Amino acid sequence: MWEETKDRPFVTASVVGLGYIGLPTAALVADHGLKVFGLDVNEALVAEINSAQLKRVEQALDDLVAKMVNKGNLSADLQAKPADVFLITVPTPFKASHQADLQYIEAACYSIAPVLKKGDLVILESTSPVGTTEKLSAWLAIARPDLSFPKRQGKAADVQVAYCPERVLPGFVLDELVNNDRIIGGMTQSCSLRALAFYKIFVKGDCLITDVRTAELCKLTENSFRDVNIAFSNEISIICDKLGIDVWELIHLANRHPRVNLLEPGPGVGGHCISVDPWFIVSENEAEAQLIRTAREVNDAKPDWVLTKIKDTIAAFLKEAPLKTAKDVTILCFGLTFKPDIEDLRESPALSIVERLTVLHSGPILIVEPHISALPPSLSQKAALKEAEDGLLEADLVLILVNHREFYSLFKKIDPRIKVIDTRGITSSFKQR
Ligand code: SAJ
Secondary structure, eight states, X not given: OHHHHTTOOOOEEEEEOOSTTHHHHHHHHHHTXXXXXXXXXXXXXXXXXXXXXXXXXXXXXXXXXXXHHHHTSEEEESSOOOOSXXXXXXXXXXXXXXXXXXXXXXXXXXXXXXXXXXXXXXXXXXXXXXXXXXXXXXXXXXXXXXXXXXXXXXXXXSSEEEEOOOOOOTTOHXXXXXXXXXXXXXXXXXXXXXXXXXXXXXXXXXXEEEEHHHHHHHHHHHHHHHHHHHHHHHHHHHHHHHHTOOHHHHHHXXXXXXXXXXXXXXXXXXXXXXXTTHHHHHTTOTTTOHHHHHHHHHHXXXXXXXXXXXXXXXXXXXXXXXXXXXXXXXXXXXXXXXXXXXXXOXXXXXXXXXXXXXXXXXXXXXXXXXXXXXXXXXXXXXXXXXXXXXXXXXXSEEEEOOOOGGGGGGGSSOOTTSEEEESSOTTOTTOOO
């Protein structure tokens, strides 16, 4: 079968899960001439895409989606359609036990199974624990006993299956989808070669072939590497604070060593990748993954440390102004998103700190967040969205949680009576931009 189909051109593609990876990938593949069918369970999203009026991702992406929909190369649906290649880009959250929840991948398998045919290629892109692609192949085999699917050591089958993790950085998705190197782990060599032929259509970076389990662990390792390195900097920042040392100057100096490159400390680690994926290694390798678990715990504990810092600063402020109470202390928070220059609030440590602050603090809480137009429901009754200049006129305490580009110029001159807690180093002349 493989010999018959290996060089068959890809004419149609189906992308299952139209989130922050699936939709841009679908648009990009459509832009390279394939007819792309997007599949999602979210009826409103499907309608929004088909209307070509999307306003939820990067501007360039909204434009590309609209262009492809209007050209007839991209459409979204609630039902699967036959295609030459199926990309599964659904979320993999974790359960309370930190084990990966594969229900969306399993559901994706059963949704595409009825339309699969001989010669098709199925690629999993969702970040997943080692062994997931083999499970996917087994689920497909249960749903379609009339077709053969690859096993890890098996020979070519009717349907090819591969794992190819996405690696793009939110905020730079379109560029990174094209230019990043990709890891391709086929269930068999023929699966890898077929997947390689697909990615070569739109990827300019190198496509590196390996086996399926190495590809799965590679993705988890990349994000765990970053988490461990951020945890190191977060720990150093707490030590510096205790010792009265400027952590930004320290990092600036240490990074002048040719083999040292510290990442940046912050209020914690957010987003749906770095704060989640390391658990997929830890939950399957409890005894061995000591450092990776500790890094997760260090990063998850950083918001607690920031809240203690705020409490201590308010106490110090009230000591200097004995006629005031906590109710008189106005806190102005800069940033809610999980990282700079994006509008994404997923697993944001900044958001969680401000939410907890609204419970702990009885005085006014003001928020400057240029990347959102309204506060999330958890804050809308308890805090107010402000312009930076207006907020600074009212603030007693400034809390910097995100280093958005537009914040840097604000702190060149600031009323010395305002106390500042800067978790991102914006006010430090040693911060590298
Ligand atoms: N952060 C720090 N200090 C740093 C860098 C980041 O505190 O020096 C924080 C950020 O503020 C944020 C969190 O870490 O809260 C994660 O941000 P990030 O920019 O490190 O990563 P993500 O989650 O946006 O994207 C990561 C990327 N992985 C790596 O860089 C290894 C991206 O390439 C992946 O595609 C993505 O995860 C994913 O989808 O897995």
